[in-house]
Every structure is written in structure tokens, then in C-alpha cells.
Amino acid sequence: MSSDIPQPGSNAAANVDSVRIEDEMEQSYIDYAMSVIAGRALPDVRDGLKPVHRRILYAMHEEGVTSGSGHRKSSSVVGDTMGDYHPHGDSAIYDALARLAQDFSMRAPLVDGQGNFGSVDGDPPAAMRYTEARMSSIAEKLLSDIEKDTVDFTPNYDDRLEEPDVLPSAFPNLLVNGSSGIAVGMSTNVPPHNLGEVIDATIHLIENPDCTVEDLMEHVKGPDFPTGAEIVGREAIHSAYTTGRGRVRMRAxxxxxxxxxxxxxxxxxxxxxxxxxxxxxxxxxxxxxxxxxxxxxxxxxxxxxxxxxxxxxxxxxxxxxxxxxxxxxxLEKTFGVINLALVDGEPQVLDLKELISHYLKHRREVVRRRSQHDLDEAEERAHILSGRLTALENADDVVELIREADDRDGAKSALREVYEFSERQADHIVRMQLGSLTALEAEEIETEYENVESEIDRLETILASDAELDRVITDELRAVQDEYADDRRTRIVEDYGTVTHEDLIPDEEVVVVMTENDYIKRMPAGQFDPQGRGGKGIIGTKLKDGDRVSAVFRANTHDYLLTFTNQGYVYRLKVYEVPEMGRTARGKSAINLVDLDDGEAITAVVATDDLTDEECLTMVTRDGYVKRTCASEFENIHSGGLIATRLEDGDELVDVAVTDDDGDLLIGTQRGMAIRFPKEEAREMGRSARGVNGVDLQGDDAVAGVVTATDDADLLTVTENGYGKRTPMSEYSTQSRYGKGLKDIKTNERNGRVTAIESATADDDLVAMSDTGQIMRTPVGDISTVGRNTMGVTIMALEDGDGIACIDVLET
Missing domain, CATH: 3.30.1360.40 (Gyrase A; domain 2)
Incomplete structure (x- = not known):
């Protein structure tokens, strides 16, 4: 039986502590979280590096893999880092090394790579056995003077070596190269900046300790990304620099x-x-x-x-x-700025001034410790040189004294007794070579002694004066700036707000044509010069065999239209999305704009821009049903459309008119009848309602259209054979709905049936389009005003077999 197993009667239980499991889990999680925060994911505000990056650079420094040496296999660098300082996976170390070498990730790359270290296409770096690396020259500035007791060191993970807690950092690397990382419950995302701007801001803070963030922003214009491009707007930059957080919009x-x-x-x-x-x-x-x-x-x-x-x-x-x-x-992305970094081991969100201030505090400590280290060495050297000068002044006696001594210790004792040398001076003189007693050597020692004394004075001044110490920091920052600063790559442009498609589309009147086979296009209305009535018009669209025009309507390129179909549905159409094409073009399939079913055709169009909640859309069907629906019920129309009205079997929606508090309703039929009645007799109903009877149709008659009747306008009636007339609305007396109405126009063999009716004035233009694609624009004023129950005049000359498909009125 093993001796490690507690035996009965032993007191092993006395060594066991009882703890609550939730307390143990809480403490363990806190320990883990702090380990991730301080030991992996977040950069130190002083040198801007995470532990893995700091250890990579220090391992390269210790192995002499500097900018002046040859490149070293990346696997060797990774191995040295992992074996001596960073006891984690080699892939994590290599990923960190590769990023330090990527000029599209780092504003000032800290590793000079040779080989494939990845690309902006997202390609991963080649395996570490294929690539080579060494420190870049600017990376050496982060480690300069590290051997002069400028930073604290701690034992590495196995106590064999020591590693720096932070690098001396001759420039503000956190701002220059930025940093990103996700810790437990927090993350950091510091953007890169321009080295020259950051150094200018740092020097400005040295010279003006009470300056504001806005003052520093006069120097640091904003992030400066290695890939260039643009930053849109300055508000997010100001927020990031004043609060430590902001969302910067980047643009290609x-x-x-x-x-x-x-x-x-x-x-x-x-x-x-x-x-x-x-x-x-x-x-x-x-x-x-x-x-x-x-x-x-x-x-x-x-x-x-x-x-x-x-x-x-x-x-x-x-x-x-x-x-x-x-x-x-x-082409636009957002960079979420989170200026989170470790300050004395604790994560803090910092504004621009705090970021620079913490760096300056660190840099002052580095320069102070370096100066003290150099002063100690200079004083030691001056002490030795002072002894040598005394020995040179008494060279013969010193030589004689040494020759007479029994041994080296005796010689040192004699020198200390006669010339009051210190132990170090006596030891140095005893070890001097005779060649150093020449006159030339003596002169060199005197010169060196004077130089060392001057250096001691300088270092003492630095240590005694904060202003002098800041001057040294300023000079060193200027030296780095002169050597490494370059022009800003990222341009900052003003944010003029979101530019919509409509903003870029010319504001113009267009004619939209649609065919039964669902081809659609738009053409500038200016392409169609007004012609005298009775002309043939010009080609308005090219049709496939068997296709015919189903709708033509005028619109503005900035309009959002409600398009009503014969099957009682309504769709929303953006006019600027309709492709603009020439007169002889067929158009493009409308399936991506208006998803119509087989046999479904647009019969009415209403512009939404001018609609108000007080207005109604009045709908009339072929069989004579009419209803009014509030415009607000058509505000949210999805891509699949909405039901606009309920239809009886075999019935179709024919026309839609916008009505308000003014005027009556007037319904025209294909057999030339017209009935005018108060709109209140067609009460408001919901979209799913059928409506009420509007006109009493006789025989095979059907509704042709509906308009708002006001006495200051005319009723324009056009028949299928190209004839039409204009009659004052006042000639249509008001009666109750569902009557037979009055005779509007004769629909004999010459005229054919009524195609459409419109409300118009003499200042408007009529656009008429035939089944075969001929289009004509003519002034309404050219159509003479005649009474009801007349034949009308020729509007458009048609070829045999052709007919008027549809009309619309352009307000001029």
C-alpha cells in the first residue's frame, strides 16, 4: 500500500480546507481573467506592445537579429521566443511575428520580413520554416538603451533568464502602430497614426502641459491607416480623442x-x-x-x-x-475606436491627451534612469582617469615604487599610501602598460578626462532639471521624426450626409412605357416634341412579335409610384430604377421592379410624393364598382405588393384617381357614357373591400376610367381608333351614383370604343401611345372644345390594325 495514501487514524483531514465552490470558482475566474487582460490581450500604454510582441522583439535583440544583421529563419525566432520567454503555442507566436512584418497592418512595421507574410487578400503567411525575419530599424528604437537600467526586469517563466516588463520606447508606439485585442469582458481597438503627427503632438504636450485634446488635434489630424483610403467626417475622430471611443467611417x-x-x-x-x-x-x-x-x-x-x-x-x-x-x-467600413490600454497593470479607456501623457511619464522615467546610469559610469571613468593623470605626473616615482614592491598587492598598498589612490585607482595603475606612459597617451587621457567631466556636468544638469530632461526627450523625438516620418496616407474628407440614389439622379420628367410581356423602360419626356393633332407620332418602343403596349405614364425620376394592376394589386415602383433607354429599344424585364403574374397588367399609376393622409385613392372596376380608400393605407408596401381592392370573379381594376375635398367623381365608360356624382356617395373603405356600384352599365359596356370633376377643367376623352374630344366638366350635371349617366362621345365604327378619360386643361400636353409602340405628344389646347354627344376630332393617325393603347397627361 502506498505511503502517500492517508491511513486510518491519521490527521490528514486536518490539512484540508473547506471552501464554498462558488467562492473558489469566482476567485479562479478572476485570476484567469486578469491573466488574460494583463498577460495576453491588452497592450501596455507605455510601449504599445502586448507581451507576445514584446518578447519577440526582445528575443531578437538578445540573439542579435537586428536590422544590420542577416535575416534569420522565422522558426528560429519563434523557437527562441517560445523557449526563453513565451511558453505558449508556436502558431500564436508566429501569427504575432507575421503581423509585425505586414506593411498593410502596421503603420511602422517592427519586423523586416523576407518571404510570404500574408496579403490583403486574406492569404495566410507561409509556414515559418519558409520565411525569414529580422528587426526593422525603427523597432530598435523601442529597445534602445534597454541595457542601461532604463526599465525593470522580471524573471522569465522558468527563472533562468530575465525579461523586460516594458521596452524603453523612443517613440509613442501605441498610437503609431495601434493595437487590437479581445480580453475577458473588454476589448481594445487603437487605430494607427502618422509618426510625424504623433511626435508633433507629444512635443506640444511637453511644451504646453495644460493644453487640451483639441489643441493636440491640431497636430494629430486623425488615424493614418497603412492602406491609405479616406476617413469620412471629423465628428467620430473628435469623439474618439475626447472620450476614448468613436466609430470612424472609412472609405475606399x-x-x-x-x-x-x-x-x-x-x-x-x-x-x-x-x-x-x-x-x-x-x-x-x-x-x-x-x-x-x-x-x-x-x-x-x-x-x-x-x-x-x-x-x-x-x-x-x-x-x-x-x-x-x-x-x-x-466601399465603406467602420472602425470602432476603443483606446483601452494597461496603465500600471490596470485596463483604462484613455483620451488622446492621456495616451500621450502616460507615454511621456514613461519616457521621462527612462531618460532619468538612463542618465543616472550614464552618470554613474562617467563618474567611475573620471575617477579612474584622475588616478591615471596623477600617475602620469609622477611617472618615474610610480614606476620605481612598483619595481620595489614585492608583489602586486604590495605595489597597490604603496601607491594608496603615497598618492592616496583608491582601491580601484591603484588596481588600474598597477595593471597599466608601460606604453601608456608616453606623452601622446597622456594627452589623450587628459582630453578624455575633460570630455568625461563635461559629460558629468551635462548628466547632472539633466537629472537636476525637468526642463533639461524634457529638452533631451524632445531632441530624441525629433531625431526619430527626421529619420522615419513620412507623409499622411489617409485623407480626411467632410461628411456631407448620406447621399441617396435620388440625389445623384437628374431631376427630370420622363415617360415610362410597359408592355404586356412585362418589358419596361423610361425615356426623357423632352425627347418627344409636341406635334399638331392628327399626326402619326414617332416610334416609342420596339416590340417583340405578339407583344403590345399595356401602359404609358409620365413621372419624375425622383418619384415613388404606386402601380395598380388589373387584378387589384398595388406595387411600389422607384422611377430612377427603371432603366433609361432609347425610343427604339424594347426595354428590360420588369421582374426585378414589379413582380407581375401572368395576365397581370398595370392599369393605373399614382405618385406618392404629394399624397397626404387627408387624400383618398378612388378605384373603379370594369364592371362599375367604385370605392375610396385613405392614402395612409398604402404607406408600407412590401416587394410582393398589397391587395388594393377585392374583385368579383371576372372583374378587373380599371383606373385610380387621387381625390380630396374638392370636386365630384366622374366615371366614363367604353360606350361613351359618363356619370358625375358627389364623392361622398362612394364612402371610404378599407383595401380589402369591393366598393359600391358607381354606374349602371348597359349591355356589353364597361368602365374606361375615373377622374375628379371640377368646373375649372375639361374632360378629355380618347377612343381606340385615335379620335377624341375636350368638353367642359360643367356640361356634366351632378346626379346620384349608379345611374346610366349622360352621353359623352359617340362610339360608332369610326371612333371605336373609349380607351381612356383624363381631366385636363388647355395648357397641358396629351401623350398617346398605340398598341404597336407609336407615341405622340400633342398640346391639349389643339384639341377643340366641343359639347357632349359629339364625334370628336382626329387625335392620332393610326395604321390599319393599330389602336390607342393608353394615354396620359403632362402638366407643362
């Missing part, structure tokens, strides 16, 4: 290049930490799913000289729109 840099009759957008700089390969992939996805329209080609032409992503545009594409879509979806 790009330029527009001409390529014949087309243009291309060339992206030349990426936001910090944006993956280039994923960006290109994302742009391609946006093009494929239709979100990004107008792109004909996408190429990544980047090389060692820089980033170049080419987005070629289609002929006729709006560059401003594509540019804005790229910005909205993929």
Missing part, C-alpha cells in the same frame, strides 16, 4: 477613368483591414443579383505596386449611380 479611394464612350471606376486604396479578394467577390455578387446595375466587367489588376480594382461600366450607364451603389454596399 477610387477614380473615374474615361475609356472611349464609356467610363470605369478604378479602386486604388482600400479601407484598413478590408479583404481585397472578398471585396471583389462581393461586387460580383451585387452585379449578379441585380443590386449593382450598369457594370459590364470587373477585374483585379493589383500588383506589388498597389491596389487596382477595375469596375467597367456599360455604355450609357450612370456613373454617379454605380459609384453611389458601390459606396453604399461595399
Amino acid at each position: 479611394s477610387y477614380e473615374i477613368e474615361e475609356m472611349g464612350n464609356r467610363e470605369r471606376i478604378v479602386i486604388t486604396e482600400l479601407p484598413y483591414q478590408q479583404n481585397k479578394a472578398k471585396l471583389v467577390e462581393h461586387i460580383a455578387e451585387l452585379v449578379n443579383d441585380g443590386t449593382l446595375d450598369g457594370v459590364s466587367d470587373l477585374r483585379d489588376e493589383s500588383d506589388r505596386d498597389g491596389i487596382r480594382i477595375v469596375v467597367e461600366l456599360k455604355r450609357g450607364a450612370l456613373t454617379d449611380v454605380v459609384e453611389n451603389q458601390l459606396l453604399e454596399h461595399c
Whole structure:
């Protein structure tokens, strides 16, 4: 039986402490959390390094892998670091080493790498056995004077060696290179900055201790990312520097290049930490799913000289729109600034002044300790030189005294007794060579002694004067700045707010054409000059065999439209998303704009921009049902549309008019009848209601349209064979709804049935479009005013077999 097992009757239980498990777990978790916070994840405010980075640099320093030496295998550096200072996995150490060498991650790389250390495409570094590394020259500035007792050392993990608690840091590395890390319950994300700006701000704080953060921001304009690009707006920068937290919006840099009759957008700089390969992939996805329209080609032409992503545009594409879509979806990122660092071992969120102040406090301590160390060595050297000078002045006697001594100890004792030398001076003189007694040697010693005395005076002045100590720090910072500072890479641009697609679209009147096969396009209304009535018009669209025009309506490019269909549904359409094409173009499929079912066609369009909650949308069906629905019920329309009205079997929605407190309702029929009645007789109903009877249709008659009737306008009636007339609204007397109405226009063989009715004035223009795609714009004033129950005049000359498909009125 093992002797380690407690035997019955032993007092082993007396050595066992009883603790509550929740107390033990709480303490253990706290110990773990503090270990992660202080020992892994957060940088020290003084040198801006986490332990793993500090240990890598110190291991390279100890092994002599400096900027002046040859490169060393990365695996060797990782092994030295892991074996002597950082007892963790080699992959974690190598990842940290690789990041120190990445010029797209570090504003001032601390490792000079040779080989593949990763890329902006997200490619990982090559295996550590293939890459080589050494310290960069600026990294040596972090370790300069470390051997002069400038920082404290602690035993390494196995007590064999000592490692520094912090590096001396000749420049504010935390601000220059930034840092990121996730600890327990907290994280840090300090952006990189421009070395020259940071040093200017540090010197300004030295000279003006009472300055504000805003004063320092006169020097530190904002983060300066190694990848360049742009920062949009200054508000987030101000928040980050005054509170320690802020969300900085970064934007890629790009330029527009001409390529014949087309243009291309060339992206030349990426936001910090944006993956280039994923960006290109994302742009391609946006093009494929239709979100990004107008792109004909996408190429990544980047090389060692820089980033170049080419987005070629289609002929006729709006560059401003594509540019804005790229910005909205993929060319902007947010950098969440969290200036969290360890201050005396405790994590603190710091503003800009506090970050620099803590560095300055550390740097003053380093220079003070270095000066004391140098002073001690200088005084020791002066003491020795003083003894040598005395020996030189009495060279013959000193030589004779030494020759007469029995041994070295006797000689030292004699020298101390005769010349009052110290033990160190006597020992040094006894060990001197005879060659050092020459006149030239004596002169050199005298010169050195004077220089050492001068150095002692300088060091004593530094230690005795804070101003002199700060002057030394300033001079050393200027020296680093002169050697390593470069121009700012990241530009700061003003934030003029979110630019929407509408802001980039020219504000113009357009004509939108849609066919039964769901082709859609828009054309500037200015392309269609007014013609005298009776003309043939011009080509307005090219149709496929069997297709015909189903709708034409005027709109503004900035309009959001409610499009009502014959099946009683309503969809929301953004006019600027309708592709702009020439008169002879067929158009593009409307499936991504208005998802219509087979047999579903747009029969009415209403602009939403001018709608108010007091207005109603009045809907009329082919079979004569009418209803009014409050405009507010159409505010939230999803991509699949909404039910606008309930229809009986076989019925269709024909027309929609906007009505308010003014005027009556007037319904026109295909057989040329018209009925005018007070709108109150068609009470307000919900979207799912059918409505009430509006007109008593006779025989095969059907409703053609509905308008608001006011006596200051005319009723414009157009028939399918291209004829029409204009009649004052006052000629249509008001009666009760669901009557037969009055005769509006004769619908004989010449005229054909009524296609549509509109409310118009003599100052308006009529746009009429035929089934085959001919379009004509004519002044309403050219259409003579006639009474009811007349034949009308020729509006548009049609080819055999063609007919008026639809009309709309343009307000001029």
C-alpha cells in the first residue's frame, strides 16, 4: 500500500480546507481573467506592445537579429521566443511575428520580413520554416538603451533568464502602430497614426502641459491607416480623442477613368483591414443579383505596386449611380475606436491627451534612469582617469615604487599610501602598460578626462532639471521624426450626409412605357416634341412579335409610384430604377421592379410624393364598382405588393384617381357614357373591400376610367381608333351614383370604343401611345372644345390594325 495514501487514524483531514465552490470558482475566474487582460490581450500604454510582441522583439535583440544583421529563419525566432520567454503555442507566436512584418497592418512595421507574410487578400503567411525575419530599424528604437537600467526586469517563466516588463520606447508606439485585442469582458481597438503627427503632438504636450485634446488635434489630424483610403467626417475622430471611443467611417479611394464612350471606376486604396479578394467577390455578387446595375466587367489588376480594382461600366450607364451603389454596399467600413490600454497593470479607456501623457511619464522615467546610469559610469571613468593623470605626473616615482614592491598587492598598498589612490585607482595603475606612459597617451587621457567631466556636468544638469530632461526627450523625438516620418496616407474628407440614389439622379420628367410581356423602360419626356393633332407620332418602343403596349405614364425620376394592376394589386415602383433607354429599344424585364403574374397588367399609376393622409385613392372596376380608400393605407408596401381592392370573379381594376375635398367623381365608360356624382356617395373603405356600384352599365359596356370633376377643367376623352374630344366638366350635371349617366362621345365604327378619360386643361400636353409602340405628344389646347354627344376630332393617325393603347397627361 502506498505511503502517500492517508491511513486510518491519521490527521490528514486536518490539512484540508473547506471552501464554498462558488467562492473558489469566482476567485479562479478572476485570476484567469486578469491573466488574460494583463498577460495576453491588452497592450501596455507605455510601449504599445502586448507581451507576445514584446518578447519577440526582445528575443531578437538578445540573439542579435537586428536590422544590420542577416535575416534569420522565422522558426528560429519563434523557437527562441517560445523557449526563453513565451511558453505558449508556436502558431500564436508566429501569427504575432507575421503581423509585425505586414506593411498593410502596421503603420511602422517592427519586423523586416523576407518571404510570404500574408496579403490583403486574406492569404495566410507561409509556414515559418519558409520565411525569414529580422528587426526593422525603427523597432530598435523601442529597445534602445534597454541595457542601461532604463526599465525593470522580471524573471522569465522558468527563472533562468530575465525579461523586460516594458521596452524603453523612443517613440509613442501605441498610437503609431495601434493595437487590437479581445480580453475577458473588454476589448481594445487603437487605430494607427502618422509618426510625424504623433511626435508633433507629444512635443506640444511637453511644451504646453495644460493644453487640451483639441489643441493636440491640431497636430494629430486623425488615424493614418497603412492602406491609405479616406476617413469620412471629423465628428467620430473628435469623439474618439475626447472620450476614448468613436466609430470612424472609412472609405475606399477610387477614380473615374474615361475609356472611349464609356467610363470605369478604378479602386486604388482600400479601407484598413478590408479583404481585397472578398471585396471583389462581393461586387460580383451585387452585379449578379441585380443590386449593382450598369457594370459590364470587373477585374483585379493589383500588383506589388498597389491596389487596382477595375469596375467597367456599360455604355450609357450612370456613373454617379454605380459609384453611389458601390459606396453604399461595399466601399465603406467602420472602425470602432476603443483606446483601452494597461496603465500600471490596470485596463483604462484613455483620451488622446492621456495616451500621450502616460507615454511621456514613461519616457521621462527612462531618460532619468538612463542618465543616472550614464552618470554613474562617467563618474567611475573620471575617477579612474584622475588616478591615471596623477600617475602620469609622477611617472618615474610610480614606476620605481612598483619595481620595489614585492608583489602586486604590495605595489597597490604603496601607491594608496603615497598618492592616496583608491582601491580601484591603484588596481588600474598597477595593471597599466608601460606604453601608456608616453606623452601622446597622456594627452589623450587628459582630453578624455575633460570630455568625461563635461559629460558629468551635462548628466547632472539633466537629472537636476525637468526642463533639461524634457529638452533631451524632445531632441530624441525629433531625431526619430527626421529619420522615419513620412507623409499622411489617409485623407480626411467632410461628411456631407448620406447621399441617396435620388440625389445623384437628374431631376427630370420622363415617360415610362410597359408592355404586356412585362418589358419596361423610361425615356426623357423632352425627347418627344409636341406635334399638331392628327399626326402619326414617332416610334416609342420596339416590340417583340405578339407583344403590345399595356401602359404609358409620365413621372419624375425622383418619384415613388404606386402601380395598380388589373387584378387589384398595388406595387411600389422607384422611377430612377427603371432603366433609361432609347425610343427604339424594347426595354428590360420588369421582374426585378414589379413582380407581375401572368395576365397581370398595370392599369393605373399614382405618385406618392404629394399624397397626404387627408387624400383618398378612388378605384373603379370594369364592371362599375367604385370605392375610396385613405392614402395612409398604402404607406408600407412590401416587394410582393398589397391587395388594393377585392374583385368579383371576372372583374378587373380599371383606373385610380387621387381625390380630396374638392370636386365630384366622374366615371366614363367604353360606350361613351359618363356619370358625375358627389364623392361622398362612394364612402371610404378599407383595401380589402369591393366598393359600391358607381354606374349602371348597359349591355356589353364597361368602365374606361375615373377622374375628379371640377368646373375649372375639361374632360378629355380618347377612343381606340385615335379620335377624341375636350368638353367642359360643367356640361356634366351632378346626379346620384349608379345611374346610366349622360352621353359623352359617340362610339360608332369610326371612333371605336373609349380607351381612356383624363381631366385636363388647355395648357397641358396629351401623350398617346398605340398598341404597336407609336407615341405622340400633342398640346391639349389643339384639341377643340366641343359639347357632349359629339364625334370628336382626329387625335392620332393610326395604321390599319393599330389602336390607342393608353394615354396620359403632362402638366407643362
